Amino acid sequence: MNDAAINLAQKFELFNEHWQPKVVAEMNDYQFKLVKVQGDFVWHSHADTDETFLVVEGELRIDFRDRSVTVSAGEMYVVPKGVEHKPFAQSEVKMLLVEPKGVVNTGDIASDRAADDDVWI
Protein backbone atom coordinates (compact mmCIF):
# COMPACT_ATOMS: atom_id res chain seq x y z
CA MET A 1 0.00 0.00 0.00
CA ASN A 2 1.38 3.40 -0.94
CA ASP A 3 2.48 5.71 1.84
CA ALA A 4 1.35 8.88 0.14
CA ALA A 5 -1.08 10.23 -2.39
CA ILE A 6 0.00 10.56 -6.02
CA ASN A 7 0.42 14.20 -7.01
CA LEU A 8 -0.32 14.49 -10.72
CA ALA A 9 1.44 17.85 -11.24
CA GLN A 10 4.62 16.52 -9.63
CA LYS A 11 4.49 13.38 -11.76
CA PHE A 12 4.07 15.44 -14.94
CA GLU A 13 7.32 17.24 -14.10
CA LEU A 14 9.23 13.95 -14.34
CA PHE A 15 9.05 13.60 -18.12
CA ASN A 16 8.71 15.66 -21.28
CA GLU A 17 8.38 13.27 -24.19
CA HIS A 18 5.11 13.09 -26.08
CA TRP A 19 2.84 10.09 -26.69
CA GLN A 20 4.65 7.92 -24.10
CA PRO A 21 2.21 7.08 -21.29
CA LYS A 22 3.64 6.56 -17.81
CA VAL A 23 1.84 4.45 -15.21
CA VAL A 24 1.24 6.21 -11.88
CA ALA A 25 -1.23 3.84 -10.21
CA GLU A 26 -2.99 0.50 -10.54
CA MET A 27 -6.50 -0.40 -9.47
CA ASN A 28 -7.36 -4.08 -9.78
CA ASP A 29 -6.27 -4.91 -13.36
CA TYR A 30 -6.56 -1.30 -14.56
CA GLN A 31 -3.87 1.33 -14.79
CA PHE A 32 -3.83 5.12 -14.50
CA LYS A 33 -1.32 6.64 -16.92
CA LEU A 34 -0.11 10.19 -17.43
CA VAL A 35 0.79 11.31 -20.92
CA LYS A 36 1.81 14.53 -22.66
CA VAL A 37 0.75 14.81 -26.28
CA GLN A 38 1.12 17.31 -29.08
CA GLY A 39 0.27 17.09 -32.77
CA ASP A 40 -1.39 14.19 -34.54
CA PHE A 41 -1.49 10.59 -33.41
CA VAL A 42 -2.37 7.60 -35.62
CA TRP A 43 -5.82 6.24 -36.35
CA HIS A 44 -6.42 3.19 -34.18
CA SER A 45 -8.97 1.33 -32.11
CA HIS A 46 -8.98 -1.04 -29.16
CA ALA A 47 -11.06 -4.13 -29.96
CA ASP A 48 -11.42 -5.29 -26.38
CA THR A 49 -11.66 -2.21 -24.21
CA ASP A 50 -13.04 1.26 -23.79
CA GLU A 51 -10.44 3.96 -23.17
CA THR A 52 -10.81 6.93 -20.82
CA PHE A 53 -9.20 10.33 -21.37
CA LEU A 54 -9.20 12.93 -18.56
CA VAL A 55 -7.57 16.18 -19.65
CA VAL A 56 -5.58 17.96 -16.93
CA GLU A 57 -4.17 20.82 -19.03
CA GLY A 58 -4.76 21.97 -22.61
CA GLU A 59 -7.38 20.98 -25.14
CA LEU A 60 -7.53 17.58 -26.82
CA ARG A 61 -9.47 16.89 -29.98
CA ILE A 62 -10.48 13.29 -30.58
CA ASP A 63 -11.28 12.71 -34.22
CA PHE A 64 -13.66 9.94 -35.19
CA ARG A 65 -14.41 8.91 -38.77
CA ASP A 66 -17.64 10.93 -38.76
CA ARG A 67 -17.05 13.73 -36.23
CA SER A 68 -14.81 15.13 -33.50
CA VAL A 69 -15.07 15.66 -29.76
CA THR A 70 -13.13 18.36 -27.92
CA VAL A 71 -11.98 17.54 -24.40
CA SER A 72 -10.72 20.53 -22.40
CA ALA A 73 -8.98 20.71 -19.02
CA GLY A 74 -11.30 19.36 -16.34
CA GLU A 75 -13.21 17.23 -18.82
CA MET A 76 -13.22 13.52 -19.55
CA TYR A 77 -14.32 11.31 -22.40
CA VAL A 78 -14.66 7.55 -22.83
CA VAL A 79 -13.93 6.16 -26.30
CA PRO A 80 -15.93 2.94 -26.72
CA LYS A 81 -14.12 -0.24 -27.66
CA GLY A 82 -13.79 -0.93 -31.34
CA VAL A 83 -14.29 2.68 -32.41
CA GLU A 84 -11.55 4.16 -34.60
CA HIS A 85 -10.17 7.39 -33.22
CA LYS A 86 -7.24 9.74 -33.60
CA PRO A 87 -6.20 12.11 -30.82
CA PHE A 88 -4.91 15.53 -31.85
CA ALA A 89 -3.49 18.41 -29.83
CA GLN A 90 -2.69 21.79 -31.38
CA SER A 91 -0.67 22.72 -28.28
CA GLU A 92 0.66 20.39 -25.62
CA VAL A 93 -1.97 18.53 -23.63
CA LYS A 94 -1.43 16.81 -20.30
CA MET A 95 -3.87 14.05 -19.54
CA LEU A 96 -4.69 11.02 -17.45
CA LEU A 97 -5.61 7.78 -19.22
CA VAL A 98 -7.46 4.89 -17.61
CA GLU A 99 -7.30 1.52 -19.29
CA PRO A 100 -6.74 -2.16 -18.54
CA LYS A 101 -3.18 -3.24 -17.84
CA GLY A 102 -1.44 -4.31 -21.03
CA VAL A 103 -3.23 -1.97 -23.43
CA VAL A 104 -0.93 -0.55 -26.11
CA ASN A 105 -1.47 3.08 -27.11
CA THR A 106 -1.78 2.31 -30.81
CA GLY A 107 -4.41 -0.35 -30.26
CA ASP A 108 -4.78 -3.03 -32.88
CA ILE A 109 -2.46 -1.58 -35.52
CA ALA A 110 1.28 -1.96 -35.94
CA SER A 111 2.94 1.46 -35.69
CA ASP A 112 6.25 3.04 -34.83
CA ARG A 113 4.19 5.24 -32.49
CA ALA A 114 3.59 2.26 -30.18
CA ALA A 115 4.95 2.92 -26.69
CA ASP A 116 6.03 0.52 -23.97
CA ASP A 117 2.88 -0.23 -22.06
CA ASP A 118 4.15 -0.62 -18.51
CA VAL A 119 6.57 2.21 -17.73
CA TRP A 120 6.07 3.57 -14.21
CA ILE A 121 7.04 6.94 -12.83
Add this chain to the structure above:
Amino acid sequence: MNDAAINLAQKFELFNEHWQPKVVAEMNDYQFKLVKVQGDFVWHSHADTDETFLVVEGELRIDFRDRSVTVSAGEMYVVPKGVEHKPFAQSEVKMLLVEPKGVVNTGDIASDRAADDDVWI
Protein backbone atom coordinates in the same frame (compact mmCIF):
# COMPACT_ATOMS: atom_id res chain seq x y z
CA MET B 1 -21.32 7.09 -27.87
CA ASN B 2 -21.52 10.43 -26.10
CA ASP B 3 -21.65 13.55 -28.25
CA ALA B 4 -19.60 15.68 -25.89
CA ALA B 5 -16.97 15.51 -23.20
CA ILE B 6 -18.04 15.34 -19.57
CA ASN B 7 -17.25 18.58 -17.74
CA LEU B 8 -16.60 17.75 -14.09
CA ALA B 9 -17.15 21.30 -12.75
CA GLN B 10 -20.52 21.51 -14.51
CA LYS B 11 -21.54 18.12 -13.15
CA PHE B 12 -20.57 19.13 -9.60
CA GLU B 13 -23.00 22.06 -9.88
CA LEU B 14 -25.90 19.65 -10.31
CA PHE B 15 -26.00 18.39 -6.72
CA ASN B 16 -25.11 19.45 -3.21
CA GLU B 17 -25.74 16.49 -0.91
CA HIS B 18 -22.79 14.78 0.73
CA TRP B 19 -21.68 11.13 0.55
CA GLN B 20 -24.01 10.36 -2.39
CA PRO B 21 -21.89 9.42 -5.42
CA LYS B 22 -23.27 10.22 -8.88
CA VAL B 23 -22.18 8.29 -11.95
CA VAL B 24 -20.90 10.44 -14.81
CA ALA B 25 -19.29 7.83 -17.07
CA GLU B 26 -18.77 4.12 -17.60
CA MET B 27 -15.72 2.36 -18.99
CA ASN B 28 -16.17 -1.37 -19.56
CA ASP B 29 -17.61 -2.57 -16.23
CA TYR B 30 -16.18 0.36 -14.25
CA GLN B 31 -17.83 3.61 -13.30
CA PHE B 32 -16.59 7.15 -12.71
CA LYS B 33 -18.55 8.82 -9.92
CA LEU B 34 -18.51 12.36 -8.56
CA VAL B 35 -19.11 12.89 -4.87
CA LYS B 36 -19.07 15.77 -2.39
CA VAL B 37 -18.12 14.85 1.15
CA GLN B 38 -17.73 16.61 4.46
CA GLY B 39 -17.16 15.27 7.95
CA ASP B 40 -16.65 11.66 8.95
CA PHE B 41 -17.69 8.59 7.02
CA VAL B 42 -17.95 5.07 8.45
CA TRP B 43 -15.19 2.48 8.70
CA HIS B 44 -15.58 -0.01 5.88
CA SER B 45 -13.72 -2.09 3.33
CA HIS B 46 -14.39 -3.59 -0.09
CA ALA B 47 -13.50 -7.28 -0.10
CA ASP B 48 -13.41 -7.65 -3.87
CA THR B 49 -12.06 -4.42 -5.28
CA ASP B 50 -9.58 -1.60 -4.94
CA GLU B 51 -11.11 1.89 -4.82
CA THR B 52 -9.67 5.01 -6.44
CA PHE B 53 -10.06 8.53 -5.06
CA LEU B 54 -9.08 11.53 -7.19
CA VAL B 55 -9.57 14.81 -5.33
CA VAL B 56 -10.73 17.74 -7.47
CA GLU B 57 -11.18 20.34 -4.72
CA GLY B 58 -10.36 20.38 -1.03
CA GLU B 59 -8.35 18.00 1.12
CA LEU B 60 -9.42 14.46 1.98
CA ARG B 61 -7.95 12.44 4.81
CA ILE B 62 -8.24 8.69 4.52
CA ASP B 63 -7.82 7.03 7.90
CA PHE B 64 -6.53 3.48 8.11
CA ARG B 65 -6.32 1.47 11.31
CA ASP B 66 -2.60 2.23 11.63
CA ARG B 67 -2.12 5.57 9.85
CA SER B 68 -3.66 8.23 7.61
CA VAL B 69 -3.09 9.49 4.08
CA THR B 70 -3.94 13.04 3.00
CA VAL B 71 -5.16 13.49 -0.57
CA SER B 72 -5.25 17.10 -1.78
CA ALA B 73 -6.69 18.61 -4.94
CA GLY B 74 -4.86 17.23 -7.97
CA GLU B 75 -3.87 14.07 -6.12
CA MET B 76 -5.14 10.50 -6.26
CA TYR B 77 -4.96 7.46 -4.04
CA VAL B 78 -5.92 3.81 -4.50
CA VAL B 79 -7.19 1.99 -1.42
CA PRO B 80 -6.40 -1.73 -1.82
CA LYS B 81 -9.21 -4.23 -1.57
CA GLY B 82 -9.92 -5.60 1.88
CA VAL B 83 -8.27 -2.72 3.71
CA GLU B 84 -10.44 -0.96 6.28
CA HIS B 85 -10.60 2.78 5.74
CA LYS B 86 -12.60 5.83 6.77
CA PRO B 87 -12.65 8.98 4.65
CA PHE B 88 -12.77 12.31 6.50
CA ALA B 89 -13.07 15.89 5.26
CA GLN B 90 -12.75 18.90 7.57
CA SER B 91 -14.20 21.14 4.85
CA GLU B 92 -16.13 20.07 1.79
CA VAL B 93 -14.20 17.94 -0.69
CA LYS B 94 -15.16 17.32 -4.29
CA MET B 95 -13.77 14.13 -5.77
CA LEU B 96 -13.93 11.57 -8.52
CA LEU B 97 -14.23 7.89 -7.59
CA VAL B 98 -13.39 5.00 -9.89
CA GLU B 99 -14.73 1.59 -9.02
CA PRO B 100 -16.44 -1.40 -10.58
CA LYS B 101 -20.12 -1.04 -11.37
CA GLY B 102 -22.27 -2.16 -8.44
CA VAL B 103 -19.90 -1.18 -5.65
CA VAL B 104 -21.69 0.28 -2.62
CA ASN B 105 -20.00 3.18 -0.85
CA THR B 106 -20.11 1.53 2.57
CA GLY B 107 -18.50 -1.65 1.31
CA ASP B 108 -19.18 -4.83 3.24
CA ILE B 109 -20.96 -3.33 6.22
CA ALA B 110 -24.62 -2.51 6.68
CA SER B 111 -25.03 1.23 7.30
CA ASP B 112 -27.58 3.97 6.96
CA ARG B 113 -24.82 5.84 5.11
CA ALA B 114 -25.16 3.43 2.17
CA ALA B 115 -26.07 5.30 -1.03
CA ASP B 116 -27.80 4.07 -4.16
CA ASP B 117 -25.01 2.77 -6.34
CA ASP B 118 -26.19 3.67 -9.82
CA VAL B 119 -27.48 7.25 -9.83
CA TRP B 120 -26.41 9.13 -12.96
CA ILE B 121 -26.14 12.86 -13.49
